[in-house]
Amino acid sequence: MSEDFAALADRAADQHRQRPGHGLFVSWQGLSLADIRRDLLRRLDAAGIHAVDQEVRFLIEHALAPARLAEALADPVLAPWQKLFDLADLATARLTRKPLSQVLGTQPFWTIDLAVTGDVLTPRADTETLVEAVLSRRPSARSDSLGRSVELVDLGTGSGAIVLALLHERADWTGLGVDVSSRALAVAQANAARVGVSERVRFLQTSWSHALADESADIVVSNPPYIVSDVLTGLEPEVRDFEPHLALDGGEDGLDAYRVILDDLPRILRPDGLFALEIGYDQAAAVSGLARAAGLVGVEVLNDLAGLPRVVLGFRNCSSR
Numbered sequence: 001m002s003e004d005f006a007a008l009a010d011r012a013a014d015q016h017r018q019r020p021g022h023g024l025f026v027s028w029q030g031l032s033l034a035d036i037r038r039d040l041l042r043r044l045d046a047a048g049i050h051a052v053d054q055e056v057r058f059l060i061e062h063a064l065a066p067a068r069l070a071e072a073l074a075d076p077v078l079a080p081w082q083k084l085f086d087l088a089d090l091a092t093a094r095l096t097r098k099p100l101s102q103v104l105g106t107q108p109f110w111t112i113d114l115a116v117t118g119d120v121l122t123p124r125a126d127t128e129t130l131v132e133a134v135l136s137r138r139p140s141a142r143s144d145s146l147g148r149s150v151e152l153v154d155l156g157t158g159s160g161a162i163v164l165a166l167l168h169e170r171a172d173w174t175g176l177g178v179d180v181s182s183r184a185l186a187v188a189q190a191n192a193a194r195v196g197v198s199e200r201v202r203f204l205q206t207s208w209s210h211a212l213a214d215e216s217a218d219i220v221v222s223n224p225p226y227i228v229s230d231v232l233t234g235l236e237p238e239v240r241d242f243e244p245h246l247a248l249d250g251g252e253d254g255l256d257a258y259r260v261i262l263d264d265l266p267r268i269l270r271p272d273g274l275f276a277l278e279i280g281y282d283q284a285a286a287v288s289g290l291a292r293a294a295g296l297v298g299v300e301v302l303n304d305l306a307g308l309p310r311v312v313l314g315f316r317n318c319s320s321r
Helices: 002-018 024-026 033-046 050-064 069-074 081-095 100-104 125-137 161-169 182-195 231-236 256-268 284-294
Strands: 106-109 110-113 153-154 174-179 202-203 217-222 268-276 297-303 309-315
Touching: 002 024, 024 069, 024 174, 033 050, 033 069, 033 081, 050 069, 050 081, 050 100, 050 284, 069 256, 081 100, 100 106, 100 256, 106 125, 110 161, 110 182, 125 161, 125 217, 125 268, 125 297, 161 174, 161 182, 161 202, 161 217, 182 202, 182 297, 217 256, 256 268, 256 284
Parallel strands: 153 174, 153 217, 174 202, 217 268
Antiparallel strands: 106 110, 268 309, 297 309
16 A cells, blocks of 8 residues: 555656646745745746736736635635645746736636637737727617618637627627637637627638628628738737737738728628728728728727727718629
């Protein structure tokens, strides 16, 4: 029995040594949770990570859940070594500059919480400007003369953030999330179940709107890739090294996706249909010009909370085809 126990202990020790956070966990031996917190603050700051106070709190509370940081600082029993080892694994991953959303596996967006992997962009607060804009222009139920509910299309859906946030707010809407990446669509499908709207959304693997029928959408939304190709190498490591370039690279001038999307909007939008596109801070004039050149009307630019241009929206006029 003693030999069996020793063998089990050796195997457990080997497994612990193979965990990514083993070295960090060993360095914490004899430290209190307060000391570990201070160590993490120092390490994340040295790694060039911003907002370290907030990030460390997120890491600790994720590892110690359901205990909050203040509770665990006051009661050491809430921070057993098993959970501190989990914290060491999480912190080690973050120190590689892996995005916090991918380390924790989730990201809050609007009023929902979404699963995030390396196959999708992390949903960002800037994109909530687009969600708010659509909701303000379609404030209540709206069906056409045939009794159809509002059909929302999200081009380049990624994690599903935009379409799912909107469907979560409008129980009478249905949606379609389009993406060329099957891996991204798998994440979006899982998020639809997570949010509780699976019965009102479907997903399609295709390039932009080419496979969509004429006049099939009341609302089209998109956060397309809009970063100039030459700029990608200068991005923060969290974006450059861990997020899919397919969802970032907008081509030589950052406008490749907008040209494709806007050119086809007059075909797929129903009369008076609404579109809303997220843009880069310096792309308002160019994207607005493309929209007007496509025959779309009521084109306007909305700023985000930082006061930067973030959304171009407008409509298909009844006579635009």
